[in-house]
Amino acid sequence: MSTRTPASALFWRILASNGVIFVAGTTILALSPATVSSPVLAGELPVLTGGLALMVAANALLLRSSLAPLVRLNALVARVGALHSGDRLAVGGQGDLTDLVATLNALLDRVEAERGARTAHVLAAQESERSRIARELHDEIGQTLTVVLLALKPLADRAPADLSDDLAAVQEEVRASLVEVRRVARRLRPGVLEDLGLTSALTALAGDFSTGGLAVERRLEHVPDLGADAELVVYRVAQESLTNVARHSGARRAELALAVEDGAAVLTVADDGSGPPGREGAGISGMRERALLVGARLTVDARPGGGTRVRLAVPI
Numbered sequence: 465m466s467t468r469t470p471a472s473a474l475f476w477r478i479l480a481s482n483g484v485i486f487v488a489g490t491t492i493l494a495l496s497p498a499t500v501s502s503p504v505l506a507g508e509l510p511v512l513t514g515g516l517a518l519m520v521a522a523n524a525l526l527l528r529s530s531l532a533p534l535v536r537l538n539a540l541v542a543r544v545g546a547l548h549s550g551d552r553l554a555v556g557g558q559g560d561l562t563d564l565v566a567t568l569n570a571l572l573d574r575v576e577a578e579r580g581a582r583t584a585h586v587l588a589a590q591e592s593e594r595s596r597i598a599r600e601l602h603d604e605i606g607q608t609l610t611v612v613l614l615a616l617k618p619l620a621d622r623a624p625a626d627l628s629d630d631l632a633a634v635q636e637e638v639r640a641s642l643v644e645v646r647r648v649a650r651r652l653r654p655g656v657l658e659d660l661g662l663t664s665a666l667t668a669l670a671g672d673f674s675t676g677g678l679a680v681e682r683r684l685e686h687v688p689d690l691g692a693d694a695e696l697v698v699y700r701v702a703q704e705s706l707t708n709v710a711r712h713s714g715a716r717r718a719e720l721a722l723a724v725e726d727g728a729a730v731l732t733v734a735d736d737g738s739g740p741p742g743r744e745g746a747g748i749s750g751m752r753e754r755a756l757l758v759g760a761r762l763t764v765d766a767r768p769g770g771g772t773r774v775r776l777a778v779p780i
């Protein structure tokens with residue numbers, strides 16, 4: 465007995481299909497009054513052609529059903545390249561090729577589970593490293609700048625008139641640096657997310673990006689508690705999307721929206737710039753990886769009317 469690989473099963477199935485057709489054809493020829501003369505007579509031609517057409521049609525029908533799973537498999541393999549989590553073929557119908565489908569599904573389960581675990585690990589490491597840098601920025605550089613500012617105050621108070629303008633300018637520089645350091649620290653570790661919740665963190669983020677030529681409009685509705693992990697994903701997606709708007713789009717206006725739609729919390733970042741992106745870089749694929757981790761769906765496409773729209777739907 466041969467081992468039952470999908471290939472050998474397919475071989476036997478095709479052989480059997482053709483066997484049935486040949487046996488049927490031969491039986492009909494042997495038992496029916498029809499004969500074929502040599503050379504063939506005009507009257508026999510239609511019968512011959514009809515029989516042939518029947519055999520080809522029956523063969524096509526049988527082969528098509530045998531090979532149908534291959535077509536679906538091919539489509540699945542093509543889809544899987546694009547990070548479609550949980551995308552599987554239904555294991556149905558008769559044996560042989562469906563075994564291959566089941567094997568592939570199991571392989572995908574394993575690969576996706578491993579990829580999920582690896583991504584979670586990398587992202588957790590990244591978040592903790594960011595927290596550390598934020599803490600050091602805030603505690604070390606922030607403290608030093610505060611000390612400098614405090615030391616400048618009595619100097620400015622006692623300085624002769626011709627120095628006081630310069631000293632005031634220096635004080636202003638140091639104060640601005642302190643604000644900047646705190647802002648960078650906050651971006652690295654969204655403390656507001658832990659302290660005040662998602663909506664306030666997003667409000668602060670929109671404020672950070674509303675500078676110079678870009679106006680970020682907010683439409684933030686209240687959404688139910690999504691859990692710390694999902695809220696961090698929403699925050700980081702908003703942050704990366706707004707960074708892209710500021711860095712690549714050349715847009716004058718952007719919109720940051722959070723709303724509940726069909727049982728999901730939906731974050732939208734839309735701009736009226738030069739997008740949508742032609743190719744995805746580390747930023748967008750990073751957003752996809754994060755979305756996958758919390759079972760959310762991310763789409764990056766064209767905004768009606770021009771520009772880019774990033775949409776993240778997190779199931780509630």
Ligand SMILES: Nc1ncnc2c1ncn2[C@@H]1O[C@H](COP(=O)(O)OP(=O)(O)O)[C@@H](O)[C@H]1O
Pocket residue numbers: 708709712713714735737738739740741742743744745746747748749772
């Ligand atoms: N909002 C946007 N408007 C126009 N182009 C964009 C926008 N977002 C992304 N892009 C384009 O898509 C590319 C990939 O973005 P991304 O994956 O974030 O990588 P990166 O920002 O590191 O270049 C960008 O280099 C840019 O050309």
Ligand SMILES: [Mg+2]
Pocket residue numbers: 704707708747748
């Ligand atoms: Mg980017």
